[in-house]
Amino acid sequence: MFVGRTDELDTLSDALARAEAGEPQALLLGGEAGVGKTRLVEEFATAAGRRDAVVAVGGCVEIGADGLPFAPFSTALRALRDALPEEFAAAGAGQEEELARLLPELGEATSSRHDEQGIARLFELTVRLLERVAAEHPVVLVLEDLHWADASTRHLLAYLFRTLRTGRLLVLATYRSDDIHRRHPLRPLLAELDRLRTVRRLELARFTREEVARQIAGILAAEPDPAQVDDIFERSDGNAFFVEELAVAACEGCCTGLTDSLRDLLLVRVETLPESAQRVARVVAEGGSTVEYRLIAAVARLTEDDLIEALRAAVGANILTVTPDGDGYRFRHALVREAVADDLLPGERSRLNRRYAEALEADPALVPADAHMMRLASYWYHAHDAARALPAVLDASVVARRRHAYSEQLRLLERAMELWDSAPEEVRCALRPFDCTEVPPSCGRDQATTPLRYLDLMAEASVAGRFGGERERALKIIKRALRLLEDEPDPLRAAWFWVQRSHLVQAQARGDGWQELATAQELVRGLPPSEVHAEVLAHVASWRMLHQPGPDAFAAAERAVQYARMVGAREIELHARLTLGGLMIDAGDTESGFAEMFHVKEDALREGVRGVAGRAFVNLPSALQAVGRSRESVPLLREGIAFTRRFGLVDTEAWVWGNFSDSLYALGQWDEAADAAANALRTRHSVKPQGSGALRLAHLALARGELADAARHLATAGARYGSHDPTPQQSLRVARVAIGVAAAEGRIHDARAELSRALDSGFPPGTHRYAWPLLLAAATAEADARALPAAAADRAGILDRLHETVRKLTIGAPLWGAYERWIRAELHRAVGTDTPDTWSEVVTAFECLDRPYDLARVRHRLAQALLTEGGEDERDRAVELLRLAGAVADHLGARPLADAVARLARRARLTLTLPHARLRSRGGTPIPRQALIPADPAEALGLTSRERDVLRLVSAGRTNRQIAEELFISPKTASVHVSNILSKLGVSGRGEAAAVAHRLGLFPAEPLTAPTAG
Structure with missing residues (x-):
């Protein structure tokens, strides 16, 4: 019951x-x-x-x-x-x-x-x-x-x-x-x-007295005596299992000899079994929570008839039960098993574990194949036989590693280290290094003939700890290993451990990891090329690219590629080549750098080197975005999202989403940019990729005038990035948004403080892509604060520093050149010397780029300068510029820009309303699509660009889940979009929505692709 x-x-x-x-x-x-x-x-x-x-x-x-x-x-x-x-x-x-x-x-x-x-x-x-x-x-x-x-x-x-x-x-x-x-x-x-x-x-709470009475009635198939209920309830305290045991004991008339010990209560029914059944119960108790029948037979060493009778007695007494698959037995309740196991003598326990181990060695098929190594290692270990346990534990650690069970691998390797000195020397000498070790074979040893060393165990354990998140344990193991290497010098092995320590120090937020990498670099300096040498140089190049880009990073990357090729370390070579390509772009050799990065991506995909391919899908679109080629980056980013999703590269996927948000923002697709940033933030493996998503959301909120959200997301980004390992690509981007938020809130002195910190750090080669937007934010803040009395102090010094910094920065891409003109125009505006010619140059520069929001902003500035001139021709031109800028601001939801356009129009007494036909052309010349989204039925219905995409898929018969997969959004978000579409179209269902779209000709010739998995 x-x-x-x-x-x-x-x-x-x-x-x-x-x-x-x-x-x-x-x-x-x-x-x-x-x-x-x-x-x-x-x-x-x-x-x-x-x-x-x-x-x-x-x-x-x-x-x-x-x-x-x-x-x-x-x-x-x-x-x-x-x-x-x-x-x-x-x-x-x-x-x-x-x-x-x-x-x-x-x-x-x-x-x-x-x-x-x-x-x-x-x-x-x-x-x-x-x-x-x-x-x-x-x-x-x-x-x-x-x-x-x-x-x-x-x-x-x-x-x-x-x-x-x-x-x-x-x-x-x-x-x-x-x-x-x-x-x-x-x-x-x-x-x-x-x-x-x-x-x-x-x-789950214990049973009440009434529930205990009902349980006893169900067990006895009769109403129990109230006194008996009171006694059992008091002794069991409402625990259902103990109620059952006490009720059955009372029913069988064997409760008189029971003590108050619950352990005795659990054992008393076992002790009433025949001796052979008790023996089998002890065997099963030590074998694990579930034990296969054939394994029980091999360990119990009874004849088949005696074993079956013993098992029948144990099952009949409700001590053991058959497993659901019918292949083995387990105790009906774990408490009974624990009581029986605890009742074993130490020698008896070791003997049973040895029998289990010997049985498995003689016939591995006694247990499922995926459990064989782990169980054999456990049995030998608990049999206290170091000579047999050490090889078994090492074999089990390899199995754990192949399953990505790194925490279990670490525990097994720690057991191996514990057993090492107890195992006979001939056993240790017969062991060979791990086939799948992370320690490169070129550490001066031939793995086929050289015995496994204690340091090999420590190396493997440190990697297991790092991969499994047991970083403190890994750091302790590395510390011990480096202490041992002081007595037995081995520069390559020591360098390898220092590289691992660098990873862990950064992961534990204890530093930037450079001191450890520098030590590793010194250890391999002057040594012949090796895989360790190549790996050290590749890590040094990657670190310098992120922290201190320049000639040293370039030289390290070149040597890493050279050494990796010499020793045949293909994955290291591809990593180093990818770094080298990025450094070539930063140094101004743009086309060669992009060509190298594209080649690495294709090589990595073809050869199945997923880690490098994933990194290429992050770095290559980022580099394209940095030089203003955002539209080229979009198909790469979509491919990267599909690739990282397919292979579960969680952190890499988050970085790709962050870069996707940047490109979509630049192209004027802000709703999609927000979705992409939210996807980056939702990733839950590592925190830094989440920081990238939060920062993009902060930037987007700032552009839309949502200052509270911008400040909140900025704080999240700062927390995710941390302060232990600042890199320019993170710190400069954070500073850029921080300057914008402070300026928008009227805190010009806070904005200047952020700028001063960035200027004091400097902008070495490779950081220009982040420097130009930051300097623009600062120059714009100074120009906007021109009329504030509180901003007059120190303004001249700030403007001088900006002028001097801009003069020194590289203009190696059209986008950077456009930024340079824009910043100089803002600096002129900050002192009231800007003219229409000043801003015309900026507008011309951005008309060649695919950045509608930036173009709208500078058009607004040009209109402002034209209206200051006061001529009738200038007013006509200003009207059209403001209409274009206002249309883009309204479409994107850029409220600060839209408000600025409206304020300027009111002050100049301009009317910006214009029929759609005139918005489409000026003197018969089409307005570029990036400047203004043309009016169409979808726009007339108030559909956003994302809602148009959703409606297209609804019209094709897609479900919400299929829409979500194709547009890289969640099914819940897709459902919200569908509801909004139905409301705007005034229809009640998806079929009606599709009919309206067809009638209006919204998607006349757009090819539809089949939804893809993942």
Whole structure:
């Protein structure tokens, strides 16, 4: 009989209803051991199945106090694949190699060189797989026993809860609340998830006396004696499992000898079993939370008939139960297993673990292939046999690494370091370096013949710690390694450790990492070319490009390319060539630099070097945008988004979205730019890419006059970027927006302080792309503040510094030349010496560029100068300039510019209203599209450019999800756009909207592409 839990079932049913409506749900179910979590989940799963939901259950597997990496996700995904094979195959198409790390049946996981984004890539692809499978079918994903979860499972669950946004999916995870002590690893995760508004947490309370009475009645099939209910309720304190044990004990007449110890209560029924059944129970208790039948037979060493009789007795007594797949056995309740395991003697425990290990070595097929190495390592370790445990632990660490279970890999490597001195020398000498090690083989050793060294373990452990987010542990290991290398000098190995330390110092916000890189560079100076040497130089070049661009960075990049080619380090060569191409552009060799970057991108894509390809999709469009070639960057950025999404390059995708926002902003597509920036900000792996999204939103809000939002986003960007590792591409962009916000709020002295800090730091080669917009913001602020008495002080000095800085900056691109003219015009305006000729040059410069907002701004300034002249011809020209500038400002929602245009028109008593026909042409000459979006039926209906894109796809019959995928927005945003369109068109449905679009001829000949996955 299922007792109570009405409120909890209602909560779960409500969550399922929300999930069925397309709003994914996440719930945590906690409660002490025995309180009834599993029974509640089973009851809910049955109800969900009656509502045609697919229920996929996976539990954390404990083996000798070790969790199996990703065990609950692997089991649940396997169940999901069995239930929806076609949908699962379609959702995971193209990503089988990566997803095989969780589900080996999909193929063999790639063993390519790993990177820091590897685990984030796996997590992102897993979330997308679940979202796609649950797009059409309601799915309930149940993950049980989180208190046993390995670190990788906890990280994946946290990622899933944070990023799940679409799909008819409900995720329900359970854990024992009484096991979560102050230092339990699950505790920080629960605290983190509690802060998420999307996660609900349920705590199962113990039964009341009335519920205990109903439970006992169900067990005994009769109304219990009230005194018996009182006794059991008092002794069990309402714990459902203990109620059952006490009720059964009373029914069987064996309660008289019980003590008050709950442990004795759990053991008493085991002790009533036949001796052979007790022996089997002890074997199963030490084997793990679930043990396969054939493995039990190999360890118990009973005849088949005796084993079956023993198992029958244990199952009949409700001590053991058959696993759902029918291949093994587990204790009906983990509390009984723990009591039986705790009752084993130390020698008995070691002997059982040895038997398990020997059985697995003799026949690996006794357990699933994906669990074999991990379980063998655990059994040998707990058998306290260092000679057998060390090789097994190292083999298991390689398996963990291939699955991106870096936290488990680190724990196993730490065990290997613990076992190292205890293992016989002949065992250590027989070990070979790892096949997939991050430590390059050219550290002066032949991996085929040279034994594994203790330093190899430390190197592998430091990388595992860095990739798995265990950075403090990794730093400690590197510190110990460098201390050992002081006694046994090995410059290449030491240089490699210093490079790793540089990564960690930057990741931990403890510095910019240069001191560590400089030490590594000194260690390899004068040594023959090697992979380590090439890697050090490549990192030095990359660091200098970001922090101190110039000749030193160029020289390091050139040597890195040369050395990488000499030793055949292709990935390092491609990274260095990409850096070199960017430095060539910064040095003025623009076309050669772009050619090199395009070649690297194509080479990386062709050779499958995804890390370099992803970086190319960030750096190449950024360089194009920097020199004013924004329209060229857009198709590259779209390709980059598709590429990074396909391969789960989460951080890289965020950087691409940030650059996409820049290009769309420059091209006058501000709604789309805001969506792109929001996508960058939503990325949840690393914080710096989120900073790029926040900064773009701040810049956009500033241009639209939303100062409070601009200040808020600017603060977010500053927090995400941090202050430990300032780079010009971040600090100068932040300063530019900060100057704009301060000036717009009338804080001219704060704006000057920001400018002074930037000028004091200087603008070395490579930073000009960020310097020109910053100087323009400062010059504009000074010109706007000309009439403020408070701004008179120090103005001359500020203007002189601006003049001097502009004079020294490189004008290596048409955009930079246009900025130079604009800044000089603003400086003239700041002292009242600007003329129509001054601004005409600026307008002419921007008319050649694809930047409608910038062109509108300088047209407004030219109109202002013309009206100051006062002639009739000048007034006519000013009217048209203001109409063009105002139309663009209105279209973009640039309120400050629109207000400035309106104020100027009012002061000059001008009328700007003009029929659409005259807005289209001037003397028969079409107005450039970038200057003014032509009037058309969509504009007349008040549709924005994004709503027009959505309407085009609605007319083609796309669903909200397909629209979201094609336009790179969320389904919720697509739904909002569709609702707005229906309202503006005055129709009630999508079909009517499509009919109106067809009748008006909005999309007469636009080819439609099929929606793409991802």
